[in-house]
Amino acid sequence: MKSHFFKNISVCLVLILFISVLLPVIYNPAQNSSQVRAIGQEELFLGLGVAVFIYATYSLSERTSFEVSDPVIDFDDEQKDLLVRIISAEARGESMEGQIAVGAVVLNRMESPDFPDNLQDVIYQKDQFSPVEDGSLYLTPHVRAKEAAQKALAGEDPTGGALYFYNPDKAKNGEWFEQNTTPLKKIGNHVFSR
Numbered sequence: 001m002k003s004h005f006f007k008n009i010s011v012c013l014v015l016i017l018f019i020s021v022l023l024p025v026i027y028n029p030a031q032n033s034s035q036v037r038a039i040g041q042e043e044l045f046l047g048l049g050v051a052v053f054i055y056a057t058y059s060l061s062e063r064t065s066f067e068v069s070d071p072v073i074d075f076d077d078e079q080k081d082l083l084v085r086i087i088s089a090e091a092r093g094e095s096m097e098g099q100i101a102v103g104a105v106v107l108n109r110m111e112s113p114d115f116p117d118n119l120q121d122v123i124y125q126k127d128q129f130s131p132v133e134d135g136s137l138y139l140t141p142h143v144r145a146k147e148a149a150q151k152a153l154a155g156e157d158p159t160g161g162a163l164y165f166y167n168p169d170k171a172k173n174g175e176w177f178e179q180n181t182t183p184l185k186k187i188g189n190h191v192f193s194r
Helices: 002-026 041-069 077-091 096-111 119-124 130-134 143-153 174-180
Strands: 164-166 183-187 190-193
Touching (some): 077 119, 077 130, 077 143, 096 164, 096 183, 096 190, 164 174
Antiparallel strands (some): 164 190, 183 190
């Protein structure tokens, strides 16, 4: 971490030097290049400002890409496959946001004291996910479900902490959800609640 910081500072210093010293020489051909000239205060501030802007932009973009690609939860391949399968089976026709939301609900349940604390037990808990009961969990998952699972594992949660989801048009026990949970968000065909 420290070496990365010092590398970025070095890049900024080189930028300051370039902008404040070399750029005016390049754009001022009348000046004799054999003469040494002092750096003006305006040039130094301009160089410093541009370098800070470039450093901040670079640093922010690097942090953002790190958060997206680095998983918050470290699953082995078998667990990742199971998460991909439940997302695909439950949200195959939904948008990417809807698929990520289904993955987030599964992961949120692992953190809740009201549910088991591991992925297999959450997914295979009796009467929780219809794809387990009807066997669609074992169908070949849709390719987009893998991307959704990666994003959910990286911490994306478009539901805001939901523990349940249901399709009001298809759910057999929709009344239970309406009476016992608090709706947080509707994404596609699913209502996400807590």
